[in-house]
Amino acid sequence: MSDLPYQSAHDRVYRGLRQQVMHGELAPGHALTLRGIGKSFGVSMTPAREAVRRLTAEGALSMSASGRVTTPELNRDRIEELASIRALLEPELASRALRRAHLALIDRMEVINETNARAVYRQEPIEYIRTNLEFHRTLYLRAQSPAMLGLLETVWLQLGPTMRALYTRLRRTTAPPHHRMILEALRAGDDAALRLALRMDVTQGLRHLQG
């Protein structure tokens, strides 16, 4: 008997799709079908439909009036709104994590940040997005605020395909400059500096997008 946590078919499909969307593996506007999803996960339409409904509710996918499922194509206003939500939630989460952030955590974030920098150098957008989110999530998990982190993750989900499009478009060659600021503020225990660093980190990536 296996000790692996059992997960239902619906859950496997949900998690799989969710990761693909959040990590930017799917371009904006990418079309999906229930039968196709079912086939690729080895399940019938029923669990595929449930996973899609759930992801649609979270804004990770969008449905046309006829029920066709695609990855969302966000307009400029929506992107800016989502960015400002990040700018609201992430400094708060970081601040809550600050008092609990001991050295081992900061070291782990440092390692993740190096992997992230490597992904930038190698021009691997998916890996870049993945490690960038992991850098942030590692910190926020310490905030002990599951509801707030949950909300933030749905924001990340909605931005997934757009981030992929942005990062493949502008082919950046330098690592996120504010990660160092975040790490230093954490080491110094400086709440104000930490909040500022996060607001800047969150805002800067989306600053040079054209309408």
Place this chain on the structure above:
Amino acid sequence: MSDLPYQSAHDRVYRGLRQQVMHGELAPGHALTLRGIGKSFGVSMTPAREAVRRLTAEGALSMSASGRVTTPELNRDRIEELASIRALLEPELASRALRRAHLALIDRMEVINETNARAVYRQEPIEYIRTNLEFHRTLYLRAQSPAMLGLLETVWLQLGPTMRALYTRLRRTTAPPHHRMILEALRAGDDAALRLALRMDVTQGLRHLQG
């Protein structure tokens, strides 16, 4: 042919359940069954299941390991966290709505507030919750920030059953005191006062809960 907006079976069930939860029509811990939901909405299990999955993802319902569906029973920590999320989002939404809040809007809010006060006087918790949320939503709709309002509504959803329990328990007899402050700040165009009024309004209801 009818011009009424067609809504799928899944959508009718989702909206119906969502309203019941958000307005506090269901006590915390209330159990639901897919077949029961289906019967009460006149549909089969399939759309009922999709609606439940979606509401579960939004935190409006919780599922046991065996798949049993109940209304969530929040502990004190979770309630406080959700309240602090409200305290973060609602002043921001109000502030964004401020510049667009013309007199007709404030008058509408005034009317809603009177209905709300009547519900307090008559000791009708569901009607109280409903009109209270309507008061806030009427304002926030003017913020033109659909994503942020969407996040906030999932927070309201999660708090629905708890609010019902709180308001039936403490049988309040006075209308929410800060609604007047909100209206006055709107009339004065005073951003700082508006933000403060909202933070207080959001926090006060949940202040005297015992662990």
Place this chain on the structure above:
DNA sequence: CATGCTTGAGTGTGATCACAAATTCCTCAC
């Protein structure tokens, strides 16, 4: 050559069913 229509494949929706797991309820022993 352009335009409108038809046809066909493809797609989402909702109902139903078989099955396994869980829960409930009753019975019986102590």
Place this chain on the structure above:
DNA sequence: GTGAGGAATTTGTGATCACACTCAAGCATG
């Protein structure tokens, strides 16, 4: 009266199916 054990009912899960609708290609018509 009380608790344990087992049977019967209830419940969620996932597969399958019929159906209606959508969309695009191809044809015929102007």
